[in-house]
Amino acid sequence: MTQASLLGQILDHANRADPYPLYAELRKTPVYREEDGGTYVVSNYWEIKGLLHDPRISSDARNLSPQAAGALPDQEEEGALPPTFLKLDPPDHDRLRRMTMRPFGPPHTPRRVHSMRGELSKIVSDLIDGFGDGEHVDLVDNFSYPFPVTVICRLLGIPREDEARFHTWADTIAASLDPDPSEDPTERRRVAQQARTDLGVYLAGLIDERRKAPGEDMLSALATEHGPDGQMSQMEVLSTAALLLIAGHETTVNLITNGMLTLLRNPNVLKRLREEPQLAIPLVEELLRFEPPVQLLPQRTTLADIEVAGTTIPKGASLWLVLASGNRDPQRFPDPDRFDPDRKDNQHLGLGSGIHNCFGAPLARLEAQIALTQLARRLDNPSLVEDPPPYRQNAVLRGPRHLKIAFDGLRA
Template identity: 60%
Template sequence: MTTTGTPDTLGRILDYSSRADPYPLYAELRRTPVARQEDGSYVISTYREITDILHDPHLSSDTRNLSQSMAGAEEQTAPAFINLDPPEHDRLRRMAMRHFGPPHTPGLVAGMDPALTSIVGGLIDDFAGKDQIDLVDDFAYPFPVTMICHLLGVPREDEPRFHLWVNGIIESIDYNPKTDPKEKLDNGIQARKALRQYLGGLVEQRHGRPGDDLLSRLANDDGPDGRMTDEEIVSTANLLLIAGHETTVNLITNGMLTLLRHPQVLQRLRDQPDLVVALTEELLRYEPPVHIVPWRAAYSDVTVADTVIPKGSRIILMLASGSRDPNRFHDPDRFDPDRRDNQHLGFGSGIHLCFGGPLARRETQIALTELVRRIDCPRLVADPPQYRRSPVLRGPIHLPIEQNGS
């Protein structure tokens, strides 16, 4: 099989002009399921091949396994377990999951419903009297970071500082050296340092003082895998904060945008709130928050779809393309909350399946249910809206919505 091809297609996908609707380009990309790029990397765009890679033990998430020509700067702090391989990845993930979900804490996410509902209700209360809101700035952006502060055990008086650091970090993710001032990048770097230092201080305070928050649980855990170091706890908390925040913001915003484009489904959700569970899964397939896994590295030569990928090669996984693969999903470009067998790639697959996925799902379910119930006659101000620059974490940077003010 010829593997050289579609470099122009990938370039067009990455270009900002395609951000509002990359899906026709994904269809073009799928004509060559495994495509070698000019820089020696390989782009994989079809469902079966992506899932094969995500479950292949010969693939690495550790940048140290990239060939020297493709490796970036070394991580100066303990990497989050998402950037590690077994057995270290498995050990750290097990230790985090003991306090984040089943089987050890099966009721954790469900037990957050009162706090989630309270935060959502308070944010929507602030819409009163406004003819127009920005769903990102006024709702989707502050909601998850407030919830993560609650989960980690950040004191309420520190939340404003925490929000400022998160703002600086998130803005730096979309840094464009051609158009943005360097201060935007520098602010992000300083915010990361300040946040890690702050989280480290919280962890130190938790030693010997068990509590219900996640930092306390991790700092005092003596389970079968031992205890995380303070640096590992900070990296885990940082991963939950940044990855969880971005995933939830995009999922809620993409979700509301999709509902406003499908008013009959919006009305169904208003009339049948239980629809939200299946609807959220379809959103994760149809308009996912994460479109691309920028790299995996091959430990050794691997064969995918009759293509040999050499050891050390960079592999780029087009998750959103795989979730619209017509060989796996019937009528994939149709938004269908009644879809069955919906094993999408919205949160990845395999050992790196998003460990914050259950929380992001529940946040989105509560948010969308309350938004469609309480916003009076919502209408899009602009379609398509303005999108953020990132092709990896794709979502609107603003989503202005008109409502009947009261």
């Protein structure tokens, strides 16, 4: 197996169900150069951790050379919106992230996520009630997809009567991140761009309304907040709201779906969660290590020559960080291929690290804890209909496209 072919195998959908043996092979050479001449892949925990904290690593795709940019997997198009802070470097990144954090979490809004706990539980309960008494359910279509979109609607303050439209736009945009090879790519891009345009027009109108009559929701705060960094422009509010929708939605879908798949493969842990709901907190942390919703970060570039594990990565190179491989590094985690919710010192890379660590981590964690706890408690005798399930095409946002679960009924 050649090093140059290894990344291609990881990206190959045929290996999506279990890429971990390929990651183990990848870790034998912590840094290697792809045949395209511009891509360097880093796969071991400590090297990835260091690079995520290295100011010489840029997240701004505008710093990529044309050759390096051409080596990236397909990414979503953002139309006329400015880059989100995920795709910016300091100081622009720091300013926008601070402004977004003020209405979202500590120290200025410390209870935003905590105060949603009751609402999250109600949304989860209603979705599970919707399973009815059928013999099986597709967890993705009937639970994992609608749950985080509904949460984001409530967080932003989308009127209840508009939530169905918001769901449709979110589903269309999400589908564009995971293209079906049998679809016409031109038509797919057209439909996705139309959904982005419609969503942008809708949000722009809602932002104008909130500026005139702000409420308690996050969109009102983003639109009206005047802090030390000033006020967000209309386009910055739009871009940030779109980020909350796409990034918050896709990662949470995968976290919940991968989580339930893992629990059904480990029935002893599922039983423990049913009997010990407090297990949900360490269990979700282990899921973030064991089956992270974001497997790799392809959009990084070097701003200077950097030596990593004895290899010099030159300035301007495309850098891929394989987070899921680092999470299974035996030099960092004992017995890394074992799912262990009692694991100690679990400082995984499942939500990133450094200045770009997952902005929505507190909400994603809470969503997964509540969702998996209620699913474990309420589904009577659940089992997988198909294992492995069909996986999405996307290698970055890896997760099942469908997860059919058989069950005997619902507990109250």
